[in-house]
Amino acid sequence: MESQINSVEVPIFWPSLEQFANFGNFIKWLEAQDLSFAKVIPPPEWEPKSKIIPGEFMLENVYSQRHDKLQHGGYEIINTKLDPMTYSHYVQLATANECEINEDKFWENVASKSSSNLYAIDNDISLFGDDVSLWNLSKLTKTHSNIHGTNTTMNIAEGIQRPFSYFAVGSSCFGAHIEDGNLNSINILHRGAPKLWYFIRQDQNKKFEQLTKKMSKNIDCDLYVRHKTILPSPSVLDAQKIGFSRVLQNAGEIIISFSGGYHFGFSLGTNEAESVNFGSERWLRFLMTSKYAHAPTREMNNTLTSDGSPESSMISVRSFPVRYVKPIMIRSLH
Template sequence: MCQMYCKLSTEAAAMGDQPKIMVFRPTWEEFKDFNKYITYIESQGANKAGLAKIIPPPEWQPRKKGYNLDDLDMTIPAPICQVVTGKQGLYQQINIQKKPMTVKEFCALANSERYRTPKHSSYEDLERKYWKNITYVSPIYGADVSGSITDADVEEWNINKLGSILDYVNEDYGISIDGVNTAYLYFGMWKTTFAWHTEDMDLYSINYLHFGAPKTWYSIPPEHGRRLERLANGFFPNSFKACPAYLRHKMSLISPQILKQYSIPFDKETVLLNLFPAAAITITQEPGHIMITFPYGYHAGFNQGFNCAESTNFAMPRWVEYGKRATQCQCRTDMVKISMDTFVKRFQPERYELWLAGKDIGPHPEDPTRSSAAAQPSLNDVLCNKNLCTCSFYM
């Protein structure tokens, strides 16, 4: 036990100062070039927290005519009722699909006596109410609505056309993936939740809150992502047994208090050494603010009331190594999987043949102590690259 304690204490001490979620306020000139600015914030260490906030300059107007709901003549085709079960900071969420409704109908529901935001004195007070009442009155979430409400002529930071290297999925494979390389809209109400997860293929993501109530975000620094996974596996053993990548189902909720109380299960025992003293970092996104999540950055959160956000994924060259080594859910047919062929060929040409042969051995970028071979492409996920003529299939 003493040996275990010493090892965990060393691990905890090595964590050092916890990364902080950074907030950036670019000028209009700095803001104009999306890829250049993402590179800049990473040079400042923004990616270390897994999440960053950007407050756009006043010159940026993504929707000039504003947000009168009469102008948002949209239907939410598949609203979901989020049913949460569990207790004492550990919960599972299932989604039950409801009938389509218009945005105006959803707004009326969100502001009704049953679903509206409770009275509160601060963001912290509302956060306490969220965790205290998480299993009561299942909210309705207008999630994953394909489309954009950003003006089509917006050239800077237009979520529907960011111009990142993820565009090669469409250019080289001719594939459009809703919500991944196209925009999704999210209409929230009080207590609607996004459970702990990383993005599909461990991509970057961008989330812009167009209007309405704020979002509360939690983030785990990517360097502690493996710790979170081991902790979650101990709390949800049946889920882990059924699918080792079950966190990609976006159904598991762990409160920040649990992360502060428990260490990583080690040698089949749990030692209370506070290995997560502040691992779940909290920040509030207000209307007009942009949140960026980084590769392998676990995040979760909830909406504080009726609102509308627009989101998509994107990629930078740094992501390629994460994408090659991202875990995959094998139990669901609707999970997103992107062939890494064009990315490895373009950005890691010296490793391409090794990768094809299943001999690209190395560590995950956030787990440098363990090396393994990146998964080689299979018959099902090597797609014909029409620009680079990679039409061969590899087993």
């Protein structure tokens, strides 16, 4: 199942603390590289304190996940919403069902429909401590001006201008999607087991959409993939010669997806992450071409999202160190 033919190199960045501290400059430099996604390993001096979540905090969006086979080698995530539960209750359930997996095992379980797991999504709480300033996703709208470079008062929307947190166990997964409104997104894995991401090369988007439409049981929706429940296996992407990348995200690392980039993935064990959306000058070009699936509401489609927030001014460009590594392959995950 190891994929080599259509895999592309994964950009990984190691900014200095000075470079990392200027969010606007850093993002603009990344966008100037015309990237679809990037992995950022923060400088060692950045040690953000995580918030201790109260045990009584209510998780409103806890799902039990299983998988169904689709046509043409695809799978669909079937999300069954559970009753709201406290964070402490969720931790007990997650601990009782704790398991660590690798890529081979995940796709074997999906294909055999033998896996059933929990995923608590879209939780309206930040995992950053209140004293954290750099890259605190709950404060980006307060510390950065908007895309036009002027400070404005904005209505803060959950999941669009305020971060959501996600609590996963081994095999918790999110279907292929582009962010709402083609926004950029930031995902920080605060603690726990790694998360494996798949990113579709943007020049392959049309081909990918045609494939997922064939997979879909909903023939009335041209962009059913935007419902965020389809899992296309790497072997199928290879067979269809659709270029993609694997990105392994470890605790403390940041994944940034840029406008128009399809992505999906799963957790290799129990972890806690946080994500937020943001706009930029480059994003405006994609905003005009945003497409939406039929009936795109979260509740109607049991959507799993990586939502979030702020618009930032993108100013002068600096030079940042960058290295490229080969995509993470199956055997490195065992």
